[in-house]
Amino acid sequence: MFGGGGMNPRKMKQMMEQMGIDVDEIDATEVVIKRADGNEIVFSDPDVTKMDARGQETYQIIGEPSEREGAAEVESGDDGGAADEAIPQGDVDIVAQRTGASEDEAREALEATDGDLAAAIDQLE
The missing domain is CATH 1.10.8 (Helicase, Ruva Protein; domain 3)
Known part of the structure; x- marks a missing residue:
């Protein structure tokens, strides 16, 4: 995004603050993404970062995902x-x-x- 592959992390943080971007680490134990087919993508013990750029929140998940079969959607008349x-x-x-x-x-x-x-x-x- 900033082309700063070798950029000093402190300088990077300073630049982001100047642009109105706040970054926070989230202490998460599991992240589950539920797919339309009922299956799930699960990240156990992930590193999660929330980035707020002028009201637009973005989440970054770093970790090893695994697939988990979820329950099929229940089709009923009720x-x-x-x-x-x-x-x-x-x-x-x-x-x-x-x-x-x-x-x-x-x-x-x-x-x-x-x-x-x-x-x-x-x-x-």
Whole structure:
């Protein structure tokens, strides 16, 4: 963007401030991009930077992505309420790991608690 491959980082920051660009690091543990086909691109332990250039926010994600199959979109005649939303596999993994329950038990607990992680863990402990 600035052609500063060998530019001093302090000088780069100074130039960005003069142009009205603020850069902040975000302490993220996971970034999930949900694709239209229901699958997800997951960045575990990423480096995330938010850049605000005069009101236009841009996020940069640095890390190793992995693909995760998401739940297929549910097609039904009802209004598509919260009960139709699939429980994310990451939530199932967290509950199963914390409680020692099987994935099926963890998913059932999450479904019974409308996806509430703490309540599902309490239910299984």
